[in-house]
Amino acid sequence: MELVTMKELMEEAHRGHYAVPAFNVCNLETIQGVLEEAEEMQAPVILQTHWSEAYYSTPQTVVDMVRSVGKNKRIRAAVHLDHGSSYEDAVRCIQGGFNSVMYDGSQLPLDENIRILKQVVELAGYAKVTVEGEIGTIGQTSEMGEKLEKSYLTSPKDAQKLVDETQIDCLAVAIGNAHGFYTENPKLDFDRLKEITEVVKIPLVLHGGTGIPEEQIQKAITMGVCKVNFSTVLRKSFISEMQAFMEADPENLGLMDILDAGKNSMKAAVKESVEMCMCQGKL
Numbered sequence: 001m002e003l004v005t006m007k008e009l010m011e012e013a014h015r016g017h018y019a020v021p022a023f024n025v026c027n028l029e030t031i032q033g034v035l036e037e038a039e040e041m042q043a044p045v046i047l048q049t050h051w052s053e054a055y056y057s058t059p060q061t062v063v064d065m066v067r068s069v070g071k072n073k074r075i076r077a078a079v080h081l082d083h084g085s086s087y088e089d090a091v092r093c094i095q096g097g098f099n100s101v102m103y104d105g106s107q108l109p110l111d112e113n114i115r116i117l118k119q120v121v122e123l124a125g126y127a128k129v130t131v132e133g134e135i136g137t138i139g140q141t142s143e144m145g146e147k148l149e150k151s152y153l154t155s156p157k158d159a160q161k162l163v164d165e166t167q168i169d170c171l172a173v174a175i176g177n178a179h180g181f182y183t184e185n186p187k188l189d190f191d192r193l194k195e196i197t198e199v200v201k202i203p204l205v206l207h208g209g210t211g212i213p214e215e216q217i218q219k220a221i222t223m224g225v226c227k228v229n230f231s232t233v234l235r236k237s238f239i240s241e242m243q244a245f246m247e248a249d250p251e252n253l254g255l256m257d258i259l260d261a262g263k264n265s266m267k268a269a270v271k272e273s274v275e276m277c278m279c280q281g282k283l
């Protein structure tokens with residue numbers, strides 16, 4: 001396995017008109033599931049952990065597991081901090097060996113978001129680490145009605161200011177996407193996405209990939225989205241299959257067997273996501 005920066009993977013994706021899927025992982029089995037499927041499909045992937053997942057084991061443990069599981073596999077991957085909540089999160093994850101970090105200051109006033117992102121970019125520059133920022137608020141699907149108010153969506157003008165002033169490598173945008181399961185089919189705001197791409201020339205990131213119809217994801221990719229995040233769909237498939245396994249064989253206390261059932265089910269979700277991003281065979 002070659003650990004490469006997310007910036008490099010996204011630039012290749014941009015040139016090749018596909019996106020790199022980013023999968024949330026938190027333990028050995030989720031890392032195995034993503035890397036095994038990535039190797040089978042010869043697809044570049046991003047393994048990412050939310051800050052709370054990184055601290056669950058420690059950032060260095062996450063990186064060590066990725067390196068160990070990926071050893072002798074023919075794959076290229078990046079390890080990324082998803083929704084870092086502070087400058088300190090970025091410091092700890094970079095110290096632990098992450099080669100990409102997100103700082104999510106989207107809940108803060110624009111100037112404050114810019115101020116902290118600049119600090120993260122400066123830190124990351126020394127370590128050759130990729131930085132993702134966010135502007136507009138990507139909420140939870142449960143808050144969709146509220147979050148779909150125009151004020152929560154990414155303003156192209158603010159996005160341009162943030163990117164120009166911080167020099168981040170990629171930007172997460174809120175264009176009608178959200179985290180979790182959508183209760184009704186989401187409709188991405190492609191007019192807004194077009195306006196953003198006219199003034200922001202770095203790769204864009206689409207969070208909340210679970211449940212966005214394939215044609216909308218692929219249209220967003222043709223317009224400049226180079227990274228699509230998938231988390232809910234992986235956890236749902238993993239947990240559902242573990243539950244089914246335990247219900248079918250309640251006396252079986254083979255923890256390894258239970259986790260393996262979840263992992264194998266999750267791999268099917270990884271495969272589907274890779275296909276949506278059109279990155280199979282793009283190593």
Ligand SMILES: [Zn+2]
Nearest residue numbers: 179207208229
């Ligand atoms: Zn997200």
